Amino acid sequence: MNKRAAPVARQPTDWQTPAMQRHVRRRYAAERRFRLLGLAAVCASAAFLFYLLATMIAQGASGFTETRLALPLDLRGHVTVTRAQLNGAAADLALAGAGLENAVDAAADRAFPAQGGEALLSDGAWLRVRDAIKRHPRLLATPVTIPVPVATDIDMAYKGIGTPESEAAVAALGTHLSRGLNVSFFTGADATDPTRAGIWGALKGSLLTMLVTLALAFPIGVLSALYLEEYAPRNRWTDLIEVSINNLAAVPSIIFGLLGLAVFLGTFHMPRSGAIVGGLTLALMTMPVIVIAGRNAITAVPPSIRDAARALGASPIQVVFHHVLPLALPGILTGTIIGMARALGETAPLLMIGMRAFIAAPPGRLTDPATVLPVQIFLWSDDVQTGFVEKTSAAIIVLLVVLLAMNGLAIYLRNRFETRWK
Amino acid sequence: MSNAAPKMTASGVNVFYGRKQAIRDVSIDVRREDVTAFIGPSGCGKSTFLRTLNRMNDTIPGARVEGDIRLDGEDIYAKAMDVVQLRARVGMVFQKPNPFPKSIFENVAYGPRIHGLARSKADLAQIVERSLTRAGLWAEVKDRLSDSGTALSGGQQQRLCIARAIAVDPEVILMDEPCSALDPIATAKIEELIHELRGRYAIVIVTHNMQQAARVSQRTAFFHLGQLVEYGDTSDIFTNPRQDRTKDYITGRYG
Numbered sequence: 001m002n003k004r005a006a007p008v009a010r011q012p013t014d015w016q017t018p019a020m021q022r023h024v025r026r027r028y029a030a031e032r033r034f035r036l037l038g039l040a041a042v043c044a045s046a047a048f049l050f051y052l053l054a055t056m057i058a059q060g061a062s063g064f065t066e067t068r069l070a071l072p073l074d075l076r077g078h079v080t081v082t083r084a085q086l087n088g089a090a091a092d093l094a095l096a097g098a099g100l101e102n103a104v105d106a107a108a109d110r111a112f113p114a115q116g117g118e119a120l121l122s123d124g125a126w127l128r129v130r131d132a133i134k135r136h137p138r139l140l141a142t143p144v145t146i147p148v149p150v151a152t153d154i155d156m157a158y159k160g161i162g163t164p165e166s167e168a169a170v171a172a173l174g175t176h177l178s179r180g181l182n183v184s185f186f187t188g189a190d191a192t193d194p195t196r197a198g199i200w201g202a203l204k205g206s207l208l209t210m211l212v213t214l215a216l217a218f219p220i221g222v223l224s225a226l227y228l229e230e231y232a233p234r235n236r237w238t239d240l241i242e243v244s245i246n247n248l249a250a251v252p253s254i255i256f257g258l259l260g261l262a263v264f265l266g267t268f269h270m271p272r273s274g275a276i277v278g279g280l281t282l283a284l285m286t287m288p289v290i291v292i293a294g295r296n297a298i299t300a301v302p303p304s305i306r307d308a309a310r311a312l313g314a315s316p317i318q319v320v321f322h323h324v325l326p327l328a329l330p331g332i333l334t335g336t337i338i339g340m341a342r343a344l345g346e347t348a349p350l351l352m353i354g355m356r357a358f359i360a361a362p363p364g365r366l367t368d369p370a371t372v373l374p375v376q377i378f379l380w381s382d383d384v385q386t387g388f389v390e391k392t393s394a395a396i397i398v399l400l401v402v403l404l405a406m407n408g409l410a411i412y413l414r415n416r417f418e419t420r421w422k
Numbered sequence: 423m424s425n426a427a428p429k430m431t432a433s434g435v436n437v438f439y440g441r442k443q444a445i446r447d448v449s450i451d452v453r454r455e456d457v458t459a460f461i462g463p464s465g466c467g468k469s470t471f472l473r474t475l476n477r478m479n480d481t482i483p484g485a486r487v488e489g490d491i492r493l494d495g496e497d498i499y500a501k502a503m504d505v506v507q508l509r510a511r512v513g514m515v516f517q518k519p520n521p522f523p524k525s526i527f528e529n530v531a532y533g534p535r536i537h538g539l540a541r542s543k544a545d546l547a548q549i550v551e552r553s554l555t556r557a558g559l560w561a562e563v564k565d566r567l568s569d570s571g572t573a574l575s576g577g578q579q580q581r582l583c584i585a586r587a588i589a590v591d592p593e594v595i596l597m598d599e600p601c602s603a604l605d606p607i608a609t610a611k612i613e614e615l616i617h618e619l620r621g622r623y624a625i626v627i628v629t630h631n632m633q634q635a636a637r638v639s640q641r642t643a644f645f646h647l648g649q650l651v652e653y654g655d656t657s658d659i660f661t662n663p664r665q666d667r668t669k670d671y672i673t674g675r676y677g
Contacts, residue, residue, distance in 0.1 A: 233483070234483055302520070304516065304518060304520035305520060305522060305523075306481075307478070307516060307520065308516065308520045308521075308522065308583070308586075309522075309532075310478065310481065310509065311476065311478060311509055311513065311514035311516070311587070312509065312510070312513070312532060312533040312536070312586065312587070312590060313506045313507065313508075313509040313510035313533065313536065313537060313590065314506070314532075314536055315506050315536075318536055322532070322536075323522065327523065
């Protein structure tokens, strides 16, 4: 038995001393301060977001509309085509060959000589007349008034930001002008005239590119993650691979563009500007993100579940596909969507492989020249014509809507799988 | 082979984790009619040894097993032994209840399904009912078989895990401290269940709780520092231990 020191009489703590009270007050104050700081941070980010959305919508909303001029037309004797020519695919060619564009310009010159005549009209005005004739061939036989899109300076002036001359023209035209939804913005591709420019070409390019990216990056990424987590032995090689993947995820995207340029265009001679090359390049960039997210999700599956399955005699592949993968899937999907969202907003690597070209037709196949939404935004924002300012904002709104739709899909999928397995 | 032949025999078993030796020269017979308890202080290697009996240690990186372990005279570490089948024959219940995050029915049906034990849906439903009944859980869950297995209480989850293990109709069931995460009432139910399962399956149970070993087992093995110190009839071990180390442990001198 060792000796113990005599017990010291216990002094009860006095919680009421001024020093104690100050201490307690300080603790409460710190609590309040921290809560206010957090609240302020949330408010600040919400305000920034609101400002961004508000300016985009304020500037971009008019990009979805067009100004139309009610143009009196009498095409009798100016445009001669037969009924038979108006049927089928040859109708466009027949009407163009019959001089419809000149006839429309001439009509503008006749109707509004003082205000500028044909200069009032958008480059695409005659196309609107052409489509109307295709729907109602009798328009060729009677004098009619067709609303057609106006030139960009008139359009801008009508929307409130014109030059003195164009504003005078707008004032003189008065009620001949009206506003309407710019349908061709959703169906057309890039054009030199802002009133003809559309977003569909870039949107379709983006969708095709994302399709290629997803089809490559998702299976390869998930299989890599599964192999590295479930099968690969832990040694120097797997460590090296792990470090390399982590580094790849942090490589600036333009480097992937250079890689794509050298490998896909230089070595394999794939078509320049094609969605397939863009998709391959972005897949290289997205894969490490999916691998890392996938590995995290797979590690998060409790080892006890693997043990339980193994102890029942499940083979390694059954353990993976019956238990690990279903439980990890929500996390893998989240990572995939983050990677895809990043790829969707990517511009720099696509510039390197020629997707910044002026593409006036939506791509039909993966090998057709294409551009994507962020590159289109970049190109339009660079354009000197005032008309492209609102088109830029409108394109940004389209890009944001696509992103939101993707995120919504991700949340839906995640919830679906979680309720199924948990 | 006579019924008296041991179900499993281990001789000269050494287990290494990397350079560290966890089990030293253990030889033991597991009888088919009895419940065998492994007792010993924490870190003595009793769980490690248990996991060599159905090769669950295979998955631990750096683990290495030497020696000879046989199931009905068949070397389970032989090249020709199929690990998947071995684990179907030697089932396991873990320390922490670990039901799959699936329905109660799916939890029990999983084993028979992957081994193709059921010929039809009705057959499978019958296996599930029989297994749950044997595990003493049928009455409690028969109206909610489609509920998640993880929504059950801890004791029910552990009985679900036992039902899952016996659904593949194993020959041996290994239990690794099956009651350490349960309250006394749930523990009593599991012990009762072990009594009922005895005879149909050879049972090996690792436990920290000496009273539990005394209550449920007929044979007891005392492990210390990776060695098998003493192995014999439970009544002998607890009343008349031959080794001083066993006596010290049982009387609570250390552990």
